Amino acid sequence: MVKHIDQCSxxxxxxxxxxxxxxxxxxxxxxxxxxxxxxQEAFNFxxxxxxxxxxxxxxxxxxxxxxFCEKVxxxxxxxxxxxxxxxSSVERNIQEACWIAGGNDFVKKPVISNTLKQRAENxxxxxxxxxxxxxxxxxxxxxxxxxxxYLMQEVSGHLQYCQFNNQPFSMLLIKIAGIHDINEHQGFxxxxxxxxxxxxxxxxxxxxPLAKCCRISGATFAISLPNIVEQQGxxxxxxxxxxxxxxxxxxxxxxxxxxxxxxxxxxxxxNTGYNMDELMGQCHAxxxxxxxxxxxxxxKAG
Numbered sequence: 001m002v003k004h005i006d007q008c009s010x011x012x013x014x015x016x017x018x019x020x021x022x023x024x025x026x027x028x029x030x031x032x033x034x035x036x037x038x039x040q041e042a043f044n045f046x047x048x049x050x051x052x053x054x055x056x057x058x059x060x061x062x063x064x065x066x067x068f069c070e071k072v073x074x075x076x077x078x079x080x081x082x083x084x085x086x087x088s089s090v091e092r093n094i095q096e097a098c099w100i101a102g103g104n105d106f107v108k109k110p111v112i113s114n115t116l117k118q119r120a121e122n123x124x125x126x127x128x129x130x131x132x133x134x135x136x137x138x139x140x141x142x143x144x145x146x147x148x149x150y151l152m153q154e155v156s157g158h159l160q161y162c163q164f165n166n167q168p169f170s171m172l173l174i175k176i177a178g179i180h181d182i183n184e185h186q187g188f189x190x191x192x193x194x195x196x197x198x199x200x201x202x203x204x205x206x207x208x209p210l211a212k213c214c215r216i217s218g219a220t221f222a223i224s225l226p227n228i229v230e231q232q233g234x235x236x237x238x239x240x241x242x243x244x245x246x247x248x249x250x251x252x253x254x255x256x257x258x259x260x261x262x263x264x265x266x267x268x269x270x271n272t273g274y275n276m277d278e279l280m281g282q283c284h285a286x287x288x289x290x291x292x293x294x295x296x297x298x299x300k301a302g
Contacts, residue, residue, distance in 0.1 A: 003131070005030055008052040008124045013042045013068070014086065015060045023055055023086070026113045030121055039063035043071075046078055047164050050157070052127050053120060058087040058098070058106075066101040073102035077160065080130070082123040086111065142192055143199040146214040148222070155212050155224045156276040162226050163273065169226055170233035170267040171276075173283035174202060174240060176219040177293045178259035194255055195219050201247045205240050222280070230267035237263040245296040262293035 008031040014020040015037055024033045034049070036042035038060060045051075054072070058065040065085060072078045085098050085106035098106050105119050138150040146154075162169040176198045183191035195218070202221050206213045210226045225233050241261050248255050264286035268274040 003052075003128050005121060005124050005128070006032075008032065008128070009034060009050065010053045010055060010120065010124075011036060011042060011045060011049075011051045012055045013037075013039070013060075013065070014055075014057040016057070019057070019086075023111070023116070026111070026116050027055065027120055030117055031124065039065075039068040039071075042068065046072075046081075048161050051081060053123055054081055054083045055116075055120065056083055056085055056103075058085050058094070066097055069098075069101040069103055077157070080127070082127055084120060084123060140215045143196055143215050145199055145203065145221075146212060148214060148216045151212070151214045151216075151222055151224070151280075152276055155214070158210055158212075158224060158226045159268075159274075159276055159279070163268070166269065166271070167227045168229045168267060168269050169224075169279075170228045170230060170265055171279045171283055172223040172225060172233050172237055173216075173264045173280075173287055174221045174223065174237070175262040175287060175293070176244070176259055177262055178256065179219040181258065182256065197247070197253075197255065198244070201243050202240055205236070205243050208236075222283070228267075230265055233265045233267060237265065241294075241296070245298055248296045249298040257295075259296065260293035261296055262287055262290055264290070 010027055010031050010033050012020055012023045012027070012033055013036045014023065017037070020035050020037070024035060027033050034045060034051070036045055039062065056065045056069060069083050072081065072083065082104040083102065085103045086109060087094055087098070087106050088109045090106065090108045095106070104123055107116050107119055138146055140147050159169050179191050179194055182194050198219055199215060199221065203213045206223060208225065208228065212224045214222045216222050225236065228236070241263070244261055247253055248257065248259070264283045266279040266282035266286070268279065
């Protein structure tokens with residue numbers, strides 16, 4: 001679903017409280033607003049809250065708006081957030097400095113309310129369109145689950161949130177081996193139906209807050225487990241294994257008894273600083289070290 005402008009979030013960064021309140025009062029007519037009094041407060045907010053636009057005073061103590069903008073553009077997590085500068089001068093050298101730092105537009109002081117709203121609205125509309133196009137690859141047409149693209153782009157934010165708050169985070173990779181045999185002997189249509197069935201069973205077990213189940217490829221699924229340590233993640237993998245066994249041996253299943261269950265887990269805490277690529281790399285390496293997997297056994301209903 002495409003986001004509307006009134007659902008967007010704008011972060012106003014200005015060290016002057018009166019100016020900050022004035023900017024928020026104007027922009028609150030079109031969107032949700034948050035505030036930061038300096039660059040460090042802004043970085044702390046961005047680390048845990050997604051925003052759609054940053055309205056930034058060019059002159060601030062400790063770190064100027066230009067320096068802050070450069071640091072935002074150097075961070076892959078924030079690089080796509082448009083930045084609207086508030087400046088007391090629009091001389092050529094100031095304009096050039098804004099563009100070089102990575103700004104998208106600017107408004108001159110004293111701020112005219114309609115000008116600020118129109119320019120903020122234009123930037124928000126552009127971001128909504130860009131986000132909509134970017135997220136087209138987020139949904140897997142076969143299972144309705146999220147894709148690896150979603151995992152790497154969006155779930156990475158959950159990992160960063162856990163690290164920022166010194167909380168554990170685990171990634172669980174599950175592969176159901178043997179789907180290839182279904183494709184070969186019964187056709188891809190039956191193989192796809194088997195993947196859909198497997199996906200439903202796995203997803204039915206994912207009920208922890210913020211946990212996400214994504215289909216990576218074939219019958220390989222990645223499950224993010226925020227605030228879950230490795231031992232808890234292994235217990236959860238056992239629960240999924242049992243649910244798969246129950247489904248496999250229940251009446252009406254179309255899955256062959258020869259399918260096998262493989263899983264791997266990678267965990268970190270707030271001190272390790274792993275990114276999603278590193279965690280997924282550990283999971284894939286561990287999965288590759290177990291080429292056969294284990295045959296499923298009759299399990300209890302989950």
